[in-house]
Amino acid sequence: MRRLPPSPDSGAPPSVTLRTAWRRTLAGTLVLLAVALLLGLAFGQPGWALAGAALALLAWHGGRLHRVLADIDAHRVGPPQRGGQGVWNALAGLLRRDRAEMRARKRRLLELLRAYRAAADALPDAVVVVDRNTQRILWFNHASTALLGLRRPQDRGAPVVERLQPLPLARWLAAGRNAEPMHDARSPVDGRVRLNLRLVPYSEDYWLLVARDVSKLLHLEQMRQDFVANVSHELRTPLTVVHGYLDMLDPEDMPEWQPMLEEMRRQSQRMTRLVEDLLTLSRLEARDSLPEEAVAMAPMLAALRREAEAYSQGRHEIEVQDLAGCDLAGSGQELHSAFSNLVTNAVRYTPTGGRITIRFAREAGGGAVLSVHDTGQGIPEAHLPRLTERFYRVSGSRSRESGGTGLGLSIVKHVLGLHQARLEVDSTVGQGSTFSCHFGPERVRARHDGEADPPAVRQASH
Numbered sequence: 001m002r003r004l005p006p007s008p009d010s011g012a013p014p015s016v017t018l019r020t021a022w023r024r025t026l027a028g029t030l031v032l033l034a035v036a037l038l039l040g041l042a043f044g045q046p047g048w049a050l051a052g053a054a055l056a057l058l059a060w061h062g063g064r065l066h067r068v069l070a071d072i073d074a075h076r077v078g079p080p081q082r083g084g085q086g087v088w089n090a091l092a093g094l095l096r097r098d099r100a101e102m103r104a105r106k107r108r109l110l111e112l113l114r115a116y117r118a119a120a121d122a123l124p125d126a127v128v129v130v131d132r133n134t135q136r137i138l139w140f141n142h143a144s145t146a147l148l149g150l151r152r153p154q155d156r157g158a159p160v161v162e163r164l165q166p167l168p169l170a171r172w173l174a175a176g177r178n179a180e181p182m183h184d185a186r187s188p189v190d191g192r193v194r195l196n197l198r199l200v201p202y203s204e205d206y207w208l209l210v211a212r213d214v215s216k217l218l219h220l221e222q223m224r225q226d227f228v229a230n231v232s233h234e235l236r237t238p239l240t241v242v243h244g245y246l247d248m249l250d251p252e253d254m255p256e257w258q259p260m261l262e263e264m265r266r267q268s269q270r271m272t273r274l275v276e277d278l279l280t281l282s283r284l285e286a287r288d289s290l291p292e293e294a295v296a297m298a299p300m301l302a303a304l305r306r307e308a309e310a311y312s313q314g315r316h317e318i319e320v321q322d323l324a325g326c327d328l329a330g331s332g333q334e335l336h337s338a339f340s341n342l343v344t345n346a347v348r349y350t351p352t353g354g355r356i357t358i359r360f361a362r363e364a365g366g367g368a369v370l371s372v373h374d375t376g377q378g379i380p381e382a383h384l385p386r387l388t389e390r391f392y393r394v395s396g397s398r399s400r401e402s403g404g405t406g407l408g409l410s411i412v413k414h415v416l417g418l419h420q421a422r423l424e425v426d427s428t429v430g431q432g433s434t435f436s437c438h439f440g441p442e443r444v445r446a447r448h449d450g451e452a453d454p455p456a457v458r459q460a461s462h
Contacts, residue, residue: 373434
């Protein structure tokens, strides 16, 4: 049973219900008809009296209905009738209560909207709401003025691609949910300000474009890269001098110094490899792209097999599978460096008698993958996400004993990134690891060796 709201101007106590209102209205109607019937009998016209009373009731209810509809259409509720507790006053009370609740909900929603807008305006990052279908600007916060040059109110409703020139947004927005973040873009306001742009499709109809000032971070990163490169260059000269003096010392002349000289040679060679890897990594980080050429994969696989055999010295079984029948587009020198790092790591961390398989094959989407599989000890799953970090080691002592610098996989990651490729690692402890380099269809080229689709080449050596 629905109760009427307690209202100071309704004249009805809180205990009055809709059922009570209906009873009183019906009782009043019956009383009026009874009075009309008695008067009609008194004058000898009971039918006309009842008809007149019914028409009067109909007119009164029609008038009240017309008033209620007019009030609803005008978004107002008229005052209750004094002394009345019928259905029309009950209806007016319900309308007043619902309208009061609606106004309260609107106030709460407006307060929440103001709070969200205030929070967005307080953010140091630029936030722009973009309509997905029209790609027009719907709203932006205060930081968008400083970072992106947007102004109120003239830029509301403006095309975001046109307004944020010269940022390359057309193809980026076309990617939608698959749009990769722009890690380094020039601000339209000041070219010295570097922005990180991210597209967040938070609904089917609206996108959120978030721009963050990363100028200081990029400056610090550049300082770090310059420092590493400069230190590596400076270390080359003293290492060359140390190597020269060590080569002049003959262990046969001083047998008691032989262990020390051998250890010094090992450590100086390890330092030289570390410097060379640091220089390689700095050179890759400083480049946005690499010169492209057709990289013949058959000679590349043959070279990788020879390097694996030389490094293994007969301790492992080496197998090469050329199943792709295609070549790649990219930098042959850098790709060889990346693949060689993976092959060397596989040999380095596989016990004697193990098996290393180098496999080059096509993928379902038209791309190609070069994978290096070993039967070594495997890598615990917790370490897999951090393998490509600089100097990260699963087992520091084992890596140092094997001669690793801790930079090989970082170099592989950067080389593949410059080729729009990715590195995937699949490893099971006790069963081995597989490092796979996945290249997109745009990097695949037809093989020009006299065979469009050569048969699988399997080369194995012990």
